[in-house]
Amino acid sequence: ATAAGAVTWGATASGEDAEAARRDGHDVLDLAAALERAVVQDALVVVAVPLPAVENVLRALPEGVRLTDVVSVKGPVADLVARLAPHARYVGGHPMAGTSRSGWDAGRADLFHDAAWVVTAEDGTDLDVLADVVGLALAAGAHVVPTTAAEHDAAVARVSHLPHLLAAVLASVGADGGPLALALAAGSFGDGTRVAGSRPELVLAMCQGNRAALLGAVDDALGRLGAARGSLASTGGLAKTVEAGHAARLALENGPELTGTTLDLTSPDALEALRDLGSRGGRVVGLNGSTARALTPRAHDRP
Numbered sequence: 001a002t003a004a005g006a007v008t009w010g011a012t013a014s015g016e017d018a019e020a021a022r023r024d025g026h027d028v029l030d031l032a033a034a035l036e037r038a039v040v041q042d043a044l045v046v047v048a049v050p051l052p053a054v055e056n057v058l059r060a061l062p063e064g065v066r067l068t069d070v071v072s073v074k075g076p077v078a079d080l081v082a083r084l085a086p087h088a089r090y091v092g093g094h095p096m097a098g099t100s101r102s103g104w105d106a107g108r109a110d111l112f113h114d115a116a117w118v119v120t121a122e123d124g125t126d127l128d129v130l131a132d133v134v135g136l137a138l139a140a141g142a143h144v145v146p147t148t149a150a151e152h153d154a155a156v157a158r159v160s161h162l163p164h165l166l167a168a169v170l171a172s173v174g175a176d177g178g179p180l181a182l183a184l185a186a187g188s189f190g191d192g193t194r195v196a197g198s199r200p201e202l203v204l205a206m207c208q209g210n211r212a213a214l215l216g217a218v219d220d221a222l223g224r225l226g227a228a229r230g231s232l233a234s235t236g237g238l239a240k241t242v243e244a245g246h247a248a249r250l251a252l253e254n255g256p257e258l259t260g261t262t263l264d265l266t267s268p269d270a271l272e273a274l275r276d277l278g279s280r281g282g283r284v285v286g287l288n289g290s291t292a293r294a295l296t297p298r299a300h301d302r303p
């Protein structure tokens, strides 16, 4: 956002991160001063701490601020906001990009380029703040995927939290193969276990914080692994599992064909239209006043 010309400032509980951010020319205050300035300037407050620390930040929040967050689960944050800061004008957010490293130096100005940035569009959402969050995501080079907290949590259980859990399991299985196995580890093991290098506290916060949805995704994966194991043991064949995975990977790489459309954010059914766009695999790619420019899968490409 700073690179896109926005005036920004921040606060962190880490002296080391504060020092590193100041060294890079950013304005770092203490939390109370940062929030006070947000009130004076009617700025958008972005909570970017691990889920277990969200409560502390919300307790410090002044009345009526514009509020978003980047936390990896949305239902628990929405519940905390409703309980601890019901006065906040809150719209949930989640950029779907990151690294397995933590701290200030792990960030880059282009980290969110071409990434999906979830924006929650629940009934009653403040469209003025939603437009702020859309503007932030677009300024960071991302595109916006509107959805609800519940649908977000179900989706990321499959494409983020399960991969983190599988990476942990895979890393342990490989390591238990002993020194020879690790000496031979190449692309498949490296790619499949990269995120197991993430700080365990962050992985625990997002996976345990999305327990119900993650359980469903784990059951699905175990069912497929069980079927593969059964087939390998009985006939020796893995074709069904491998071919289904290959087709799914190609679908991810190719994506659907997208076509342009616009959404009027002042329309009475704007929130419904936004959610519909997200659930069809569409995205907002531009904002001009209250008109959102969007891309949506062509009818014949819809799942």
Ligand SMILES: NC(=O)c1ccc[n+]([C@@H]2O[C@H](COP(=O)([O-])OP(=O)(O)OC[C@H]3O[C@@H](n4cnc5c(N)ncnc54)[C@H](O)[C@@H]3O)[C@@H](O)[C@H]2O)c1
Binding pocket: 011, 012, 013, 014, 017, 031, 048, 049, 050, 051, 053, 056, 057, 070, 071, 072, 073, 094, 095, 096, 097, 098, 099, 100, 101, 102, 103, 104, 106, 202, 206
């Ligand atoms: N790392 C990723 O790939 C990724 C991607 C998308 C979203 N997220 C989410 O973003 C959030 C931050 O993750 P991260 O990877 O940047 O973590 P991080 O550990 O690199 O940074 C977290 C920062 O929050 C600060 N902090 C912690 N408690 C605080 C408090 N009470 N008050 C003020 N500051 C506090 C820490 O000092 C640190 O500077 C998490 O909720 C995570 O789920 C992470």
Ligand SMILES: O=C(O)C(=O)C[C@]1(C(=O)O)C=C[C@@H](O)C=C1
Binding pocket: 071, 072, 095, 096, 097, 098, 099, 100, 101, 159, 160, 161, 195, 198, 206
């Ligand atoms: O690329 C990585 O290192 C990540 O783990 C990023 C990743 C993910 O893809 O699961 C991790 C957590 C998020 O909330 C969003 C993105």
